[in-house]
Amino acid sequence: MVDAALKVEGVTAGYVPDLPILKEVTLTAQRGQVTVIIGPNGAGKSTLIKAIAGLVSLSAGRIIHEGADISGIRPDQLAGHGVSYVPQMDNIFRTLTIRQNLDLALRSAGAEAASRLDELYARFPPLAEKRNEKAGALSGGQRQFLAVAMALASKPSLILMDEPSAGLSPKAAQEVLECARGLAEQGVTILLVEQNVNQALRLSDYCFILAEGCNQVEGPAADLMNDPVVGEIYLGAKRVKSA
Amino acid sequence: MIGVLSYAVFFTTIASILAIAVLGLNLQWGNTGLFNGGVVAFFGAGAYGTMILGGTPQADHLGGFNLFYPLALLGGAAAAGILAWIVGILTLRLRHDYLAIATFGIAVTFENFMRNAETITGGAKGLRGFERPLRNWIGDGFVYNFVFLCFVLILLYAVYRFLQHLVGSPFGRLLRAIREDEEAARSIGKSPSRVRLIAFITGSVIMGISGGLYATFYAFVSPQDVLPMLTFQVWAMLIVGGAGNNRGAVMGAFVIWGAWSGSGWLLSRFAPIEAQLYTGSFQYILIGSVIVGMLLWRPQGLFPEQLVVSQSGKSGRLSREGD
């Protein structure tokens, strides 16, 4: 735990002052692992990931990434700190072509831009094929891959993903999550929010469960898979203070 | 002495008539969050409507229906309402800047039409031939003006009471709910665009009444009375008074009309002759600066919205500072 890549310490945050959605949430994510945040609707999962990305301001707590305090940074400074954020749904520029989307994401790559573009095309062949088409014309799964490719453009060490499987077919969702898995195996820290509990637990290493803006349960994904407490939190039958 | 008194009556009459228009705008902007960039069009519709319906027959243009005065005034207000309905139905579904642009456009077009359509509106010469109601009984001069002022004050009070009641009613709460959070209002099954349309038309009808009274007072209306400046003056009145607050709106009308008349008098009295031509420019800059300055340094107005206590006894919201 000591050298966790990402540490969220006692974060309280919300959109309106005096109305916190997150209450002293604490979590960590390890390098090279997929860490997943699950929880019932309205638990504050998306708010948490937005708070890490600097899109929601914190009223208390700290966020430490690779030893550096990144609490309250501007969203446009994320890449400079080795962090990428893939928002839910609207996460590509529909009116730009795929190539233009990627060029935009590679803007700060300088001389390396061309070689990184080739790498991204090699990793996602369908994007290479459709490079001159408008991104709005892509299928749901392909859009998600484009969003991931844009996130990878800055060579981040941490990728935050907000419900990457939302709105996708089961097959496409599976592919996207497997892609996240693959990135983790290459040493990237992945923190994602998921709605689909079973799929998320199967493909992740470690899991945090949030409910009503608070930590509830955490543990290795494999252990939580068969833990009845997970179902109970979802059904709202039982509330457990964080272990 | 009688000069001062008659000026006081004149000043209070005009300020009170404009205060009615400010109350109409307050319903639209202060309570509902609707931007009306063409107050003068609805004011003008009331003025021209009243004159055409209530005037004596004219040879060279429409009008002179010689209608019973209250009917003429109501007809003028209805004309303003119809105009508001047309603009509202087209723009209230869209993002708010469409309403701003369309209302601004209708004001430009209204003035342009009044100036050109001589057979209907008398063109640039304006509309004359209006018999002020009850003139035969009361006679002209100071007494008439005083009686008319009382009539205006009664209407101002009636409009004020009506709006105060409306704001405290469930409909008023709905207006504020839509202003604050449209999605939430929709989720409880209310159609925001319909509610907004009702508020917009009601506010415009009130402006129409104001215009009708204005035309009655002068027994004359011309395109010079429906210039965009009037819209800006009415705004400044509301902003100074504090949007959302009916009492503030009325006070704002007196403050700004006082500043306007006072600055005009000072300029005409003390400015060098060659600068007299620029009196209008100075006054425009004055009004513009009041609007910008208030928004920058005191957006809640001089008399901010007070705590609204709804009928169920629950407290509403505090002043809109920084809203």
Next chain:
Amino acid sequence: MIQNLTDGILVGSILSLGAIGLTMVMHMLRFANFSHAELLSIGAYSALVFDAVFAAILPVLTAKIGPLSMTWALALSMILAVGTTAISALLIDRLIFRRVRDKGSELSMVFASFGVAMIIRNAMGLIFGLGTNLYSKDIVFAVVLSRDPLLLIKPDQVFALVAALAIMLVLHLILSRTTLGYALRAVAENPALAQVNGIRLSHMIMLVWLVGGGLAAIAGVFYGLTNQISPMIGRDLVLPIFAATIVGGIGSIYGAVLGGFIVGIAANMALAILPSGYSPSVPFLIILAVLLIRPNGLFGEERA
């Protein structure tokens, strides 16, 4: 009729230049900026001032360029006016709009823009007088292109049209070929997503004011060159420019270009039917027609 069409195209190019900046500001800052047309006025008058300065210190520059009434001095003045107006636009945002934005709602911004427009317009009147000015006192005769139907064009008008089209082409190339252009389009489409992709919003807002102000200055100079300069430029052009943005769809740069030409042509063609006194009403009638038929404009997307 053909004369009206030609005049409409010429006026349309000026409206387009004005509408491009307006539509970008409206889209990005989400308010109807009623002071945008005053930037044309600032551009036209600052070129007038620079022109006079050049004529005084470098009389050589007062030579005319070919058949145009435009002189080398005015051409240089126009470039300086672009800079002056762009910086003015940025300053107005800094001093007023940004501060209102930080504390108020979008509606307060619209009010503020009216206030700003009133102050600028009347300050111009106080400084330069309420009468009209011209860049050149010499009368440039129109060239008769055809006698039947009668078609007259002034060389200045042709120059303004060609220059406006060239500027739009450059803008198109920037938007479609450079990452700066992609960034501008990205911010227009989805500001939050643009931010997480490393685009700094406050820089883009500055850029939009600079570009919008610069284009407005060019439009203002061309308007002054083909018509006349008066403090009422802003008042007369605000509604046609808004109409152009609504026709094109708020936020669409290409829509604004097309909208400018459509409004320019429609307004001039309408004069063939309507008495000329009604011409200030035409932009509003166009707005009404668009709202009836296609409320989000030709290229606009449906947005709440």
